[in-house]
Amino acid sequence: MYLVVVLYSLFASVFTISKIGLEYTEPFFFVGTRMLAAGVLLLIYQGITAPKSLRLGGKHLGRLFALGLFNIYLTNAMEFWGLKYLTSFKTCFIYSLSPFMAAILSYFLLDERISRRKWLGLAVGCAGFIPILLTHTSSEAAMTYVGIVSLPELAVMVAAAASSYGWILLRQLVKDEGFTPMVANGYSMLIGGIMALVHSYLVEPWHPIPVSEFAPFLKCTLLLIVVSNVLAYNLYGHLLKHFTATFLSFAGFMTPLITAFFGWLVLGETITVFFVASACIVFAGLLIFYQQELRKGIHIDET
Numbered sequence: 001m002y003l004v005v006v007l008y009s010l011f012a013s014v015f016t017i018s019k020i021g022l023e024y025t026e027p028f029f030f031v032g033t034r035m036l037a038a039g040v041l042l043l044i045y046q047g048i049t050a051p052k053s054l055r056l057g058g059k060h061l062g063r064l065f066a067l068g069l070f071n072i073y074l075t076n077a078m079e080f081w082g083l084k085y086l087t088s089f090k091t092c093f094i095y096s097l098s099p100f101m102a103a104i105l106s107y108f109l110l111d112e113r114i115s116r117r118k119w120l121g122l123a124v125g126c127a128g129f130i131p132i133l134l135t136h137t138s139s140e141a142a143m144t145y146v147g148i149v150s151l152p153e154l155a156v157m158v159a160a161a162a163s164s165y166g167w168i169l170l171r172q173l174v175k176d177e178g179f180t181p182m183v184a185n186g187y188s189m190l191i192g193g194i195m196a197l198v199h200s201y202l203v204e205p206w207h208p209i210p211v212s213e214f215a216p217f218l219k220c221t222l223l224l225i226v227v228s229n230v231l232a233y234n235l236y237g238h239l240l241k242h243f244t245a246t247f248l249s250f251a252g253f254m255t256p257l258i259t260a261f262f263g264w265l266v267l268g269e270t271i272t273v274f275f276v277a278s279a280c281i282v283f284a285g286l287l288i289f290y291q292q293e294l295r296k297g298i299h300i301d302e303t
Contacts, residue, residue, distance in 0.1 A: 003238075004239060004243065005254065007235050007248075008251065008254040010227050010235065011232055011252075012254075012258035012259040013227055013262060014224060014227060015089070015091060015263075016262040016266050016267065018030070018080060018083055018224065019083060019088045019267055020220055020267070021216070021217060021221065022084050023212075023216075024211060024213045024216045024217040024220070025210055025212070026205070027083070028077055028196050028199045029196075029200040029210045029211070031073075031076040031077050031192075031193070032194070032197030032198075032200055033197070034193070034225060035189045035190075035192050036190065036197065037193075038225050038229040039189030039191075039192075039193055042182055042186030043183075046180075046183055053180055054183060060173075060177060063172065063177065064184070064187045065191060067169045067191075068187070068188040068189070069192065070163075070166040071162070071163065071167070071169060071188055072188050072195075073191075073192035073195040073196055074162035075162045075163040076159070077159075077196050077199065078155040078156065078159035079095060079155075081155050082094075082152040082153065083156075084139075084152070085137065085139045085152040086137065086140055086156070087137060087263055087269045088262070089260035089263045089269065089271070090135075091156050092255055092259040092260075093256040093260075093275065094129065094132075094153060094156040095156055095159060095163075095256075096255065096256050096282070097129065097161075099252070099289070100125050101161050101164040102168075103118065103289070105161075105164050105168060106168065109168060117289075118289050121289025121290070121291075122289060123285075124282075124284055125284075125286060126285070128278050128279075128281030128284070129282065131274040131278045131281070132274050132275050132278040133148055133153060134148065135272050135275070140153075185233075189229075242299060244296075244299070246290055246293035246294065246296075247293075247294065250286055253282070253286055256279070257279065
């Protein structure tokens with residue numbers, strides 16, 4: 001069970017490392033360089049260990065492009081742009097809308113049924129985000145608002161929705177097209193990374209590149225690749241062999257809580273009563289939403 005805590009501590013540290021890295025570079029360039037490097041490394045590894053898995057047909061290009069667009073470019077570009085103006089734990093907390101958004105997208109796109117209890121859990125969980133949306137940093141307060149939602153908050157919501165749709169696309173590629181997750185992620189990171197770099201070149205200052213201090217930028221980029229793309233990815237795959245996907249999704253609520261601790265410890269961020277209130281309400285919503293699945297158990301029967 002301790003490995004579950006380790007997994008979500010790794011995911012939480014991504015927000016802390018990213019927040020530090022954004023002090024030395026611009027968000028779209030940060031995303032582009034990291035994803036391009038990670039994608040190249042994954043594809044090189046696959047090319048050495050299983051070269052036939054890299055072969056593509058024309059019918060695959062559309063879905064791979066969509067996966068790169070949603071699961072890599074939009075997810076990470078919007079998340080990092082929002083993170084530039086929000087606290088690390090608020091960004092992570094809003095991003096934890098993903099399970100609710102995934103359920104809604106599956107309902108409309110995959111015709112998956114949602115019980116009345118799950119609709120109640122969705123309603124309670126989504127309502128839980130209201131308190132934290134009432135607090136704003138000084139940099140966030142200067143931004144444009146849509147109602148009570150600032151543009152950085154809206155960007156992270158878009159990232160959560162894009163991520164949820166991206167997982168649906170990944171599942172289709174793996175299930176219908178026979179891709180391994182590593183190959184699909186490698187190609188999508190390559191595509192999404194190029195998109196982010198093009199976006200960076202169009203809107204961010206390249207003199208010659210948008211990096212103020214190269215050493216800390218490189219350190220944060222390498223840390224993100226190792227922690228997120230290597231350690232967390234493989235650990236999640238390992239844990240799926242021992243725990244149900246439902247339990248791991250539910251346990252993912254630890255991530256914003258650990259991120260808040262890291263943000264307080266490393267970044268000096270202040271944890272507000274609004275965050276605590278939102279956390280309690282969203283946790284109640286997740287309990288209602290996952291109650292039926294959790295009753296079936298958290299471990300996979302290996303007998």
